[in-house]
Amino acid sequence: MSRKVGIPGALLYYYYFPLWQAFFQALGAEVAVSGPSTKSVLNRGVELAVEDACLPVKLALGHVAELAGKVDYLFLPRLVSVASREYICPKFLGFPDMVRQTVPDLPPIIDVNVNLYRRQNKLYTAFRAAGKIFSAGEARIFLAYRRGLAALGKYWKLMGEGFSPEEAINLLNRSSPRCPQPSNAARTIPEDGPAAASDKAPRPEREKPVVAVIGHPYNIYDPYISMNLLKKLRQAGVRTATAEQLPETVVRREAAYLPKRLFWTLNQRMTGAAFYFLRSGRVQGLLQVTSFGCGPDSMTGELIARRAAGHGDMPFLNLVLDEHSGEAGVLTRLEAFLDMVRQKQEGGRPG
Amino acid sequence: MKVTFPHMGHIWLCVKTMLEYLGVDLVIPPPSSKRTLALGVRYGPEFACLPLKLNLGNFIEASALGADTILMAGGCGPCRFGYYAQVEHAILQDLGYRYELVVLEPPERHVGQLLSRIKVITGNNSWRQVYRGVKLGYQKIRAVDELEMAIHRLRPRETIPGSADRAFLEALREIERASDLAELAVAQRQVKEILKSVPTEERDVLRIGIVGEIFTLLEPFANLDIERRLGRMGVEVDRSIYLSEWVNDHMLFGLIKGLRSRRDACRAALPYLRHFVGGHGQETVGSTILYARAGYDGVIQLLPFTCMPEIVAQSILPVVSADLDIPVLTLTFDEQTGEAGVVTRLEAFVDLLERRRRGRGRVRQEGTESKRGLRVTKA
Numbered sequence: 024m025s026r027k028v029g030i031p032g033a034l035l036y037y038y039y040f041p042l043w044q045a046f047f048q049a050l051g052a053e054v055a056v057s058g059p060s061t062k063s064v065l066n067r068g069v070e071l072a073v074e075d076a077c078l079p080v081k082l083a084l085g086h087v088a089e090l091a092g093k094v095d096y097l098f099l100p101r102l103v104s105v106a107s108r109e110y111i112c113p114k115f116l117g118f119p120d121m122v123r124q125t126v127p128d129l130p131p132i133i134d135v136n137v138n139l140y141r142r143q144n145k146l147y148t149a150f151r152a153a154g155k156i157f158s159a160g161e162a163r164i165f166l167a168y169r170r171g172l173a174a175l176g177k178y179w180k181l182m183g184e185g186f187s188p189e190e191a192i193n194l195l196n197r198s199s200p201r202c203p204q205p206s207n208a209a210r211t212i213p214e215d216g217p218a219a220a221s222d223k224a225p226r227p228e229r230e231k232p233v234v235a236v237i238g239h240p241y242n243i244y245d246p247y248i249s250m251n252l253l254k255k256l257r258q259a260g261v262r263t264a265t266a267e268q269l270p271e272t273v274v275r276r277e278a279a280y281l282p283k284r285l286f287w288t289l290n291q292r293m294t295g296a297a298f299y300f301l302r303s304g305r306v307q308g309l310l311q312v313t314s315f316g317c318g319p320d321s322m323t324g325e326l327i328a329r330r331a332a333g334h335g336d337m338p339f340l341n342l343v344l345d346e347h348s349g350e351a352g353v354l355t356r357l358e359a360f361l362d363m364v365r366q367k368q369e370g371g372r373p374g
Numbered sequence: 375m376k377v378t379f380p381h382m383g384h385i386w387l388c389v390k391t392m393l394e395y396l397g398v399d400l401v402i403p404p405p406s407s408k409r410t411l412a413l414g415v416r417y418g419p420e421f422a423c424l425p426l427k428l429n430l431g432n433f434i435e436a437s438a439l440g441a442d443t444i445l446m447a448g449g450c451g452p453c454r455f456g457y458y459a460q461v462e463h464a465i466l467q468d469l470g471y472r473y474e475l476v477v478l479e480p481p482e483r484h485v486g487q488l489l490s491r492i493k494v495i496t497g498n499n500s501w502r503q504v505y506r507g508v509k510l511g512y513q514k515i516r517a518v519d520e521l522e523m524a525i526h527r528l529r530p531r532e533t534i535p536g537s538a539d540r541a542f543l544e545a546l547r548e549i550e551r552a553s554d555l556a557e558l559a560v561a562q563r564q565v566k567e568i569l570k571s572v573p574t575e576e577r578d579v580l581r582i583g584i585v586g587e588i589f590t591l592l593e594p595f596a597n598l599d600i601e602r603r604l605g606r607m608g609v610e611v612d613r614s615i616y617l618s619e620w621v622n623d624h625m626l627f628g629l630i631k632g633l634r635s636r637r638d639a640c641r642a643a644l645p646y647l648r649h650f651v652g653g654h655g656q657e658t659v660g661s662t663i664l665y666a667r668a669g670y671d672g673v674i675q676l677l678p679f680t681c682m683p684e685i686v687a688q689s690i691l692p693v694v695s696a697d698l699d700i701p702v703l704t705l706t707f708d709e710q711t712g713e714a715g716v717v718t719r720l721e722a723f724v725d726l727l728e729r730r731r732r733g734r735g736r737v738r739q740e741g742t743e744s745k746r747g748l749r750v751t752k753a
């Protein structure tokens with residue numbers, strides 16, 4: 024019987040899941056994903072976490088707890104750094120330990136360090152260590168790693184085309200018959216398809232205003248946490264654009280306008296994307312989503328808000344999510360924001 | 375050019391010494407106060423951590439006194455501190471304050487970058503002069519650290535309430551006045567005398583270790599003067615980090631080796647927290663363990679609201695506390711923290727520790743094997 028590796032559907036699941044999944048499957052393991060997020064998953068996390076932890080960490084603890092009794096291993100890589108001279112956030116550095124000290128009934132945790140802080144460090148190091156646990160030979164591990172990277176490349180390509188992580192993961196799992204897809208079976212592609220602000224879109228689609236949604240992937244792409252924000256926007260007749268659609272080079276170039284390089288990879292992406300969207304004139308509104316109590320967001324959120332204010336008439340909304348956010352309040356603010364977006368769209372076109 | 379810098383405990387004394395030695399004009403911001411905080415809260419990002427807000431308030435207040443250049447330490451993450459200067463500067467600019475910003479960033483490639491930044495401040499002084507100024511500033515801060523440690527012991531044992539604190543201020547003035555190393559040596563002898571003159575009696579006091587985020591640990595305004603309060607309640611405190619360590623890490627980039635090292639604390643933390651998490655999160659866990667091993671009665675963790683490394687530590691401390699049987703109290707500070715609430719919690723905690731000690735004393739006495747237990751019951 025193959026061993027089952029549990030991967031929480033939280034935090035950087037949204038960036039790396041295809042890599043992790045393909046890697047473990049190529050080693051003959053079964054992959055189980057928690058989720059989707061629900062009220063009870065979040066409540067479980069809130070119980071386990073310290074009160075002042077940020078929402079995403081609370082939610083992630085809930086996801087871990089959901090997997091805890093049901094898998095042979097938990098894959099919680101310690102994401103120290105995923106780019107040279109950058110970190111993600113102190114909480115990512117400590118997450119495996121937070122889990123160990125707070126979640127009961129844990130299976131063995133695979134908490135290999137992913138640390139690309141120094142240029143000479145290799146991502147493979149982490150996967151090699153993880154592969155050893157499955158007593159696979161060096162060659163097999165390397166092949167599994169290569170397969171994982173290939174999956175990840177396709178995934179990011181799809182996201183670049185405007186598919187949301189959920190849609191992209193579903194597409195990937197469908198197109199490769201060798202990959203069984205029990206872990207994602209419940210997640211279906213919404214009928215409205217890709218969420219891109221693509222110029223190739225058919226005419227009526229092209230006339231809709233575009234709103235840039237800036238936030239941590241685990242906030243904006245989690246339908247429960249974001250209260251279905253992206254879908255709500257699309258239903259309200261606007262197209263959405265997110266940082267994940269932009270090439271790495273673009274976000275980095277834009278973020279380089281800051282007086283000092285940001286050492287948080289995710290927030291650098293968010294900031295660079297926000298600056299790009301503001302400057303490009305391609306969007307009619309900027310919606311920033313932050314988590315209550317998020318350290319990096321408190322800093323870059325301020326920089327983005329200031330930059331947006333410099334674009335005088337750009338509609339801007341800052342939504343702060345926490346476990347007490349009421350949908351009604353969010354809807355009211357969203358409506359007001361969308362009114363401004365529509366006005367801008369109409370004001371922008373004579374006649 | 376009039377240089378200012380943010381407050382953090384007694385760091386002003388160190389910076390003042392260095393800059394005055396080099397003949398640089400400086401403005402020491404008024405001590406952090408409710409007004410400072412109110413300014414920072416008003417203009418700072420809502421969810422920024424407390425130190426950022428106080429920094430901002432310091433700069434606004436210093437500007438009114440003529441400061442036009444900010445000198446700050448930088449950093450390369452993962453904690454927010456490394457980006458403080460830039461965000462604060464952006465806010466000040468939007469508010470219309472024209473500040474030059476000089477950030478001492480850890481040298482990434484070569485020290486040349488750092489040296490040229492220092493030159494902006496130090497102007498025509500030779501490097502030799504700079505070295506001397508820095509050395510004097512650093513030695514003073516060591517002297518202040520030692521003074522604080524001595525006061526921590528005296529406060530719970532003083533027989534005339536307030537005499538330890540009066541001695542502290544007097545001694546601090548002695549250290550401040552010294553204008554070179556020779557004078558500092560004289561001042562330090564003077565300090566010893568001052569300390570000796572505080573009347574005390576031997577008491578068996580509770581011992582509490584204070585751990586946590588460095589700014590909150592070092593800045594009495596931020597922690598509502600917790601050390602003094604505990605001292606007056608008859609508790610001897612020790613702090614896991616002293617200012618000289620911070621100065622060494624952030625202004626001298628670790629040039630001075632062999633300080634009471636963070637490494638001990640980090641190593642002790644490993645069974646519970648296997649990786650550094652930025653700030654002093656790992657030290658918080660490790661120091662708690664070291665205090666437990668050293669027989670302290672309890673540990674208090676201090677952190678600003680939303681402080682990331684300390685939230686990681688806070689998640690782990692309950693397990694450490696249970697495993698090593700040492701009570702841990704966590705106090706979170708932000709602009710809404712009220713004195714009354716903190717005092718109540720401190721009193722309850724001290725109460726708990728006293729009861730535990732009495733309980734333990736009795737058990738040991740009944741067993742008659744522990745000398746320490748007998749001594750405790752005498753108190």
Ligand code: SF4
Pocket residue numbers: 077078079080111112113114115239314316317318319320682
């Ligand atoms: S980046 Fe923000 S939201 Fe994400 S884990 Fe860190 S503090 Fe939480």
Ligand code: SF4
Pocket residue numbers: 318423424425453454455456587588589653654678680681682683684
């Ligand atoms: S250690 Fe805590 S208080 Fe200090 S900068 Fe980092 S998050 Fe803020």
